[in-house]
Amino acid sequence: MNQDEMKQAVAQAALDYIRPKIDDDTVLGIGTGSTANLFIDCLADIRGLLTATVASSEASAERLRNHGIPVYDLNAVDQVDFYIDGADECNAALQLIKGGGAALTREKIVTAVAKEFICIADESKLVHTLGQFPLPVEVIPMARSHVARELVKLGGDPVYRDGVVTDNGNVILDVYNFSIPQPLATEEKINGITGVVTNGLFALKPADVLLLGTPQGVKTLY
Numbered sequence: 001m002n003q004d005e006m007k008q009a010v011a012q013a014a015l016d017y018i019r020p021k022i023d024d025d026t027v028l029g030i031g032t033g034s035t036a037n038l039f040i041d042c043l044a045d046i047r048g049l050l051t052a053t054v055a056s057s058e059a060s061a062e063r064l065r066n067h068g069i070p071v072y073d074l075n076a077v078d079q080v081d082f083y084i085d086g087a088d089e090c091n092a093a094l095q096l097i098k099g100g101g102a103a104l105t106r107e108k109i110v111t112a113v114a115k116e117f118i119c120i121a122d123e124s125k126l127v128h129t130l131g132q133f134p135l136p137v138e139v140i141p142m143a144r145s146h147v148a149r150e151l152v153k154l155g156g157d158p159v160y161r162d163g164v165v166t167d168n169g170n171v172i173l174d175v176y177n178f179s180i181p182q183p184l185a186t187e188e189k190i191n192g193i194t195g196v197v198t199n200g201l202f203a204l205k206p207a208d209v210l211l212l213g214t215p216q217g218v219k220t221l222y
């Protein structure tokens with residue numbers, strides 16, 4: 001299996017995982033990115049069973065609507081039962097780096113509400129220590145230089161993601177050369193910098209389940 005086939009396999013595995021648990025009251029949270037897109041396309045097969053979804057980006061909301069799947073504002077639903085999304089990196093504790101698609105803040109908000117976060121990723125995303133993938137940080141535009149200086153003090157090399165404006169109207173700094181042996185402490189430290197909206201570490205609330213695509217098939221990690 002190549003990487004695309006592994007992504008397809010985990011998208012299908014996520015559908016198989018949630019399908020028996022869906023009823024009329026179920027609200028699905030849907031992530032962003034190429035793996036999440038494959039999952040959205042799988043959902044089209046069961047659109048008749050779906051009463052409500054919420055999306056972590058405008059792009060995913062549009063893709064859902066194009067399949068005829070109902071999308072709601074997060075404020076209009078009482079709960080999110082499952083959140084299904086990809087990751088840029090994951091470790092054995094199911095802590096993640098996300099935000100390669102610049103949707104990290106909305107992803108973190110839907111994660112915070114969700115009862116169960118199911119991460120879907122191919123095995124190239126699994127690492128021993130997070131940080132080989134540059135850590136995305138969403139920043140209020142006027143604080144960009146201040147936050148960059150603070151990130152340098154923490155040991156990273158922040159790079160402005162030129163030309164990218166998030167769905168929330170903010171900018172992204174990607175932190176390179178930043179090994180993260182203590183994801184919980186690092187997530188809290190970066191969130192504490194004035195001007196940071198959020199950072200792409202999902203350690204304080206990691207995934208609950210990781211469906212990992214491997215050439216031998218999909219592995220389920222808890």
Ligand code: 5RP
Pocket residue numbers: 031032033034035036085086087088097098099100101102103104107
């Ligand atoms: C978007 C994300 C994505 O989940 C992450 O970038 C993985 O994307 P892909 O499934 O395309 O590899 O966090 O902000």
